[in-house]
Amino acid sequence: MFRKLCDRDGTPVVSLDKDELRLDGIVTGDGEIPEDQERYIQRVDDGAYLVRAVDGDTVPEVEELSA
Numbered sequence: 001m002f003r004k005l006c007d008r009d010g011t012p013v014v015s016l017d018k019d020e021l022r023l024d025g026i027v028t029g030d031g032e033i034p035e036d037q038e039r040y041i042q043r044v045d046d047g048a049y050l051v052r053a054v055d056g057d058t059v060p061e062v063e064e065l066s067a
Contacts, residue, residue: 016051026053 003014021027026037038054052059
């Protein structure tokens with residue numbers, strides 16, 4: 001899936017698909033995004049970024065994500 005990089009008041013942003021986020025319970029059944037959602041973004045290689053959910057102050061290791 002391709003998404004356009006946009007400028008939001010000087011900050012680059014890329015939107016994520018709500019249907020896919022709903023599968024992970026990140027978006028509610030009615031499409032709402034809870035305000036307390038925290039994400040950790042990490043550059044992992046040239047042009048590659050990883051977005052992970054944060055549980056409190058804990059960022060899950062990549063190996064934990066596929067378990």
